[in-house]
Amino acid sequence: MTMDSPSAVEIELIRELRQTLSRLEAALSQISDGLVITNRNGQILWCNSAFTRLIDQPRLAILGETIYDLVPRDAEGCSILNPSAVRASGAKGGTSKALICRNPVQALAIEWRQVFQEQERPVIFCFRDVSMRLSIQELKLEAEQSERRRQQTESLNEQLLHEQQALAAKVVECPVTGLPNRRGLALRMNIALAELKSQPGQLTILFCDLNRFKETNDLHGHQVGDELLIEVARRLQSSLRRNDTLSRLGGDEFVIVTTNITNQSDAILLAERLQVALGEPWTVDNQTIHPSMSIGITMTMDAQISTEELLRRADLAMYDAKTKKNHHISIYETSIDARVKQEIFQRRQLQEAIQEQTMxxxxxxxxxxxxxxxxxVEGLLRLRRDDPNAMPPTKFIPIAEQTGLILPLGKWVITAAMHEIRRRVKVGQESIISINVSPIQLKERGFSQWILQRADTMNIDPAWLALEVTETILIEQPELTTGELRLLRKAGIKVYLDDFGTGYSSMSWLARLPIDAIKIDKSFTAGFLFDARKEKVIRSMISLAQELGLEVICEGIETEQxxxxLLTMGSTLGQGFLFGHPEPGRAP
Amino acid sequence: MAISIAELRTGSAPFILVDSFGLVISINEVFEQVYGWSEDNLRGRPLSRILPGAFQMSHQLGFSRFQTTEQSTILGHPLRLKTICKDGTEINSSHFIVAEKDGDRWIFGATLTPIDGEPDLTSPPNPG
Structure with a gap:
């Protein structure tokens, strides 16, 4: 079947209609409201440019797609158009408002109307951006709704937390080792105390803490750390009697409860037996670990004592045992309380000084x-400015080293010394500033790099800085520390060997160490005038150092004699009260 | 250089020729074989006959716009659209449309090559 060609009139009419359509569409493309025509099922038949911008899709891509799937969701993630509501609204149409973004506020007013005059019942949608027109009332309402939702979530979270806590309260076993946990331990201790009430006896608590467990975790990872804890549990358990209780308090802490011991020496024997059992080498990743632990012991016959107090005493004793050099076992006594409290106080004082920068x-x-x-000049650290009662370095340096606070403290000292170098250069009073460096700082990875970067940042010549190190660290860990020091010396920083003569003082080492000078300890300076042997030793030290091309600085010079x-013996440099006390403020 | 209607017509793809009012002038044999329409079915009929309902408004508006402005963004490059077969089924096809002046009137030639699978409408050009 063919069709006749349109007549001239029809052609003219078609031309006019097409022109009209074209102009109308151009006009609709200009308006800022998004306009869409869909069929009764919501399939898009036409839309203007504002709508394609709203949904960020090209027109051709959305023709035939359902509008309900394309429109943005509101700020809560819910649909902003409900197909049932649109259908139910009939000829009179409907409106709705939706907040599609909270920050920045973006709100839409949506209108729709079915064209009932047409048999196919297309629907016309209009999307208007009313972000600027949201009333305070509406914003308030939205804020209230948000707050209500937040409260509901919070309440739900709280409920979940309670449930979690209730569940955790029922768990009395450590998931890693299978031993009783803190709760299981408390139950066992309560039973033991109740037994003491009915039948007098002795209750002994051994608080065991693995030494350097963090190192194992850091070096080999937590999985290996967990395996070690399981092995520790096995070894300790094998050294206990059947009715002793071994529990894991958490981390690397194990607690033993026993009623089989009647005196302190037996308690120490048990602790030693546990240490021996634990100390067997343990191999992981082709590396052998030698586990060790510190043990604090407390014993009681008092059935009224609380489990918390017993644990506190055992913990304090363990803390005391940690500070012991060799035998890491300690039995609680009241004097430990005072000592540990003092140490805690001192540690806090040190922390405060670092935090508040009062050094x-x-x-x-x-x-x-x-x-x-x-x-x-030697820069010496004091903890609190103008406070004669502040802890002296002999006290706070060991605490800083034990607690790791030496690292931030050491960095502060280096930075302060560099500030002083910069100041002195500025006023034309250049001189080398030496500072003491802890072995722990030297062992820290990247120590030398940090110093050099700092010097670079502060724009100072590293040649004005000298580091004083003790020989112990150089001899104990020569590879690590000499490597770091060589790097620093290469950059011009000088290295002084401090307290020479008090440690190993191996002459053969002296030639191999990357140092510029030795500082002969004040104990030699103090006695050499009246002690011929000391005089000979000091003379030999000066002579040897000079032969090796090292400078010699004699410490503790207090008299002209x-x-x-020392000058007669060939020493050229010295330090001591004869020349000046450590002075605050500007370097002398 | 732009492809001409003559080049499209002599190719092996289904081809359709349409006048300035959007009425079909002719189709080739391949078109008949692929889509099932005979030339008699379509000659003198609106092109919208072979377009899905959802595309018809845009098609009419596009034609109107071109008539008024002689500007279009859909010409000279492939468009992935659907084509209605004689039996009512829809086939995804690549439409390549060119326009040429025939005297003072425009004529439009297009190849409609079937594409396997669903149409990729993620980044088609805007028709208008």
Whole structure:
């Protein structure tokens, strides 16, 4: 079948209609409201440019798609158009409002109307951006709804937390080792105390804490750490009697409850037996670990004592055992309470000083013994400015080293010394500033790099800085520490070997160490005038150092006779009260 | 250089020729074989006959716009659309449309090559 060609009139009419359509569509494309025509099922037949911008899709891609799937969701993730509501609204149409974004606020007013005059009942939708027109009332309402939803979530979370806690309260076993956990331990201790009431006896608690467990975790990972804990549990259990209780308190802490011991020496024997059992080498990742632990013991016949108090005492004793050099076992006694409290107080004082930056560097000159001219100054750390009662370095340095606070403290000292170097260079009073470096700092990875970067950032010449290290660390870990020091020396930083003569003082080592000078300990300076043997030792040290091309600085010079004597023996540099006390403020 | 209607017509793809009012002038044999329409079925009929309902409004508006402005963004590159077969089924096809002046009137030639699978409408050009 063919069709006749349109007549001239029809052609004219078609042209006019097409022009009209074209202009109308161009006009509809100009308006800012999104307009859409769909069929009765919501399939898109036409839309203007504002709508394609709203949904961020090209027109051709959405023709035939369902509008309900395309429109953005509201800020809660819910649909902003309900197909049933649109259908039910009939000829009069409907409106709705939706907040599609909270920040920045973006709100839409949506209108729709079915064209009932047409048999196919298309639907016309209009989307208007009313973000700027949201009334305070509406925003308030939205905020209230949000708050209500937040409260509901919070309440639900709280409920879940309670349920979780209730569930956890029922768990009395450590999931890693299968031993009783803190709760299981408390139950066992309560039973033991109740038994003491009915039948007098002795209850003994051994609080065991693995030494350097964190290192194992850090080096080998938590899985290996967990395996070690399981092995520890097995070894400890094998050394106990059937009715003793071994529990894991958490982390690397194990607690043993026993009623089989009647005196302190037996308790110590048990602790030693446990240490021996634990100390057997344990191999992981082709590396052998030698586990060890510190044990605090407390014993009681008092049935009224609380489990918390017993654990506290055992914990304090363990803390005391940790500070012991060899035999890491300690039995609780009241004096430990005071000692540990003092240590905790001191540790807090140190932490506060670091946090509040109340530390201060004081400076003592290192002089040329011939003419008294200043060769260098030693920067010495004081904890609190102008406070005579502040802890002395002999106290706080060991605490800082035990607690790891030496690292931030050490960095502060280095930075403060560099500030002083910069100040002195600025006023034309350049001199080397030496500072003490802890073995722990030297062992820290990237230590030398950190110093050099710091010097670079602060724009100071590293040659004005000297580090004082003790020989122990150089001899105990030569590869690590000498490597770091060589890097620093290469950059111009000087290295002084501090307290020379008090440690190993192996002469053969001296030639191999990357150092620039030795500092002869004040104990030699103090006695050499009256002690011929000391005089000989000091003379040999000076002579040897000079042969090796090292400078010699004698510490603790307090009298003119000492200065003269050392000068006669060939020493050229010295430090001590004769030339100046450590002075606060500017370097001398 | 732009492809001409003559080049499209002599190719092996289904081809359709439409006048400036959107009425079908002719189709080739391949078109008949692929879509099932005979030339008699379509000659003198609106092109919208072979387009799905959801595309018809846009098609009419596109034609109107072109008549008024002689500007279009759908010409000279493939468009992935659907084509209605004689039996009412829809086939995904690649439409390549070109327009040429025939005297003072425009004529439109298009190849409608069937595509396997669903149409990829994620980044088609805007028709208008």
């Amino acid at each position: 201060q560097l004081v400076f003592q000159p290192i002089v040329n013994l011939k003419d008294g001219s200043i060769h260098a 000492q200065r003269q004597g």
